[in-house]
Amino acid sequence: MSPRSKEQHDQVRRERMDQIRRAFSEVYLEKGVQGTDIGEVAKRAGVSRTLIYYYFKDxxxxxxxxxxxxxxxxxxxxxxxxxxxxxxxxxxxxxxxxxxxxxxxxxxxxxxxxxxxxxxxxxxxxxxxxxxxxxxxxxxxxxxxxxxxxxxxxxxxxxxxxxxxxxxxxxxxxxxxxxxxxxxxxxxxxxxxxxxxxxxxxxxxxxxx
Missing domain, CATH: 1.10.357.10 (Tetracycline Repressor, domain 2)
Known part of the structure; x- marks a missing residue:
């Protein structure tokens, strides 16, 4: 399989960030700042915790x-x-x-x-x-x-x-x-x-x- 082009890589990143953004808004609205948990955001976004830690350190x-x-x-x-x-x-x-x-x-x-x-x-x-x-x-x-x-x-x-x-x-x-x-x-x-x-x-x- 050939490696992704820069355009493909950017598209994948945008799609993943959209997933994370939507999931974050759901969790944040329901639980507030203190109750927002990376694991819950990852679960609702349908991505791994590791992926979110790839974009955000904590x-x-x-x-x-x-x-x-x-x-x-x-x-x-x-x-x-x-x-x-x-x-x-x-x-x-x-x-x-x-x-x-x-x-x-x-x-x-x-x-x-x-x-x-x-x-x-x-x-x-x-x-x-x-x-x-x-x-x-x-x-x-x-x-x-x-x-x-x-x-x-x-x-x-x-x-x-x-x-x-x-x-x-x-x-x-x-x-x-x-x-x-x-x-x-x-x-x-x-x-x-x-x-x-x-x-x-x-x-x-x-x-x-």
Missing amino acids: KMELIQGMFQEYFDAAKEFVTGCLLTAESPLIRLERYARFYLETAVTKPRRVYLYRNMINDMPIVFGGQSQDYYHSFLDSVHGPLVRTIEEGIAAGQLAEVEPVLLAQTYMGGVTGAMLELAKRQVTADEGHVLVEQAVSLIFRGIVKGTV
């Missing part, structure tokens, strides 16, 4: 690595969603819809990120504030910039940009958590998402506040 490095992977994915989404040449309203609506629809279709992901934010002090210790502020800057920076562009374009209410961004984000987060705890059909979820988007934008669009 339990805490696994948890820190998984936290970082999820945070990096969030940063990448925010950048791709908000830092475009489209109208600020289009970007902001796409951003809100993504999170609200995720709350309906993948509620566990909402709880995953919420718990990760809350557990940062446990996972990163003395570096937790640095990680937290770095994450906020990478997520809220593009949002504030989009809000500023919307105000300058006359699309959004002429309110201090950071305050308007926090008001918008508060509406998205609140609606997201409410939708995540409900068990609704796809049709019911669609109606609720539309209602939430309408309410959120009623509060930030120029002429409505």
